[in-house]
Amino acid sequence: MRTELEFRNQATAHNDCYLLYREAADFIIVHDPDDLLFIKNMSNFWTTLAQLHLKNPFTAGFQFGRFNSYINISKSFLHTSISKSLESVRIGSSKVFLKSVFFTGGIENVNAHFAAYLQPNFKDTFLSNNSGIFVHIRNISYVDNLFNVEKDLVFEGGDKNITTYIDPNHLKNIKSAVKKRMSKFREMNHLRNLSLVNHYYKLIDDCYESVYYKYENTNGKKLLQFCPTHFHCKFPEIPGVNCVHAKQEFIRNDLKI
Incomplete structure (x- = not known):
């Protein structure tokens, strides 16, 4: 019996979330953690x-351009600087698969990028880069000191930064809001006692790479493969234990590998 869908059951998760919350929201965004939406x-x-919907009352969703991007992030939570990280963002010149903001009154179900079933007379609305973009943080550099980065990289031939697409004043508001929240976090002394060593996710990353990019073509490039979902991933370091069990046991018992 087939109990899973392709691509790690994402379609099931997306629509479960959408059906649960669509009556409570006018708009819903289905995005990855590394997709950041900036509206000008x-x-x-x-x-x-x-306001955009008033101009486009029969839109099923607003489609924004999406660009692979580069960012610097601090290795330490206590030394995190959203201001410096945002300033370090470099946006590539080529678009990747679009992402949408869905209007819940116009669609019945969703997928990762587009509305899957539209109500009669409704259609998707594509917005230009002048309206906003999704920044897809594809490359991340973890640095010791965000205030002393040796060089400023150019990513995929693109050297545009965030202020190319959004109002600099809005960027200041983002930085100010994050600064206030970070100051509250820094007052929580117990956060200083959190472990800085991450065991589990390194194993997940290795497992994911070995399954998702399993085969190479004649040119030596890795070919994209469908992931059989996390229920089937195995850790060679823990024989007979797949990653669901590892998440439960590995973190709880703090196993050392």
């Missing part, structure tokens, strides 16, 4: 999207 000249997401 906006005060907040809902106000801006509502």
Whole structure:
């Protein structure tokens, strides 16, 4: 019996979330953790999207251009600087697969990028880069000191930064809000006692790479393969234990590998 869908059961997770919350929201975004949406000249997401919807009342979703990007991130939580990380973002010149902001009144179900079933007379609306973009953080450099990075990289032939696409004043507001939140985090002394060593996710990353990019073509390039979902991933370091069990046992018992 088939109990899973391709691509790590993402379609199931997306639609479970969508069906659960669509009556509570006018707009829903299905995105990866490394997809950051920046809308130009906006005060907040809902106000801006509502204004766009007034101009496009039969839109099923707003499609934004999406670009692979590069960013510097601090290795240590206590030395994190959102300001410096955002300033380090370099946006590639070529677009990758679009992402959408869905209007819940116009669609019945979703997938990772587009509405899967539209109500009659509804259609997708593509927005130009002048309206906003999704920044797809594809390459990350973890650095010791964000205030002393040796060189400024150019990513995939692109050297555009965030202020190319959004109002610099909006960027200042983001930095200010994050700074206030970070100051509250730094007052929580117990955070200083958290382990800086990450065991489990390194194993997951190695497993994912070995399964998802399993075969190479004649040119030596890795070919994209469908992942059989995390229920089937195995850790050679822990014989007979797949990653679901590892997440439960490995973290709880703090096994050393």
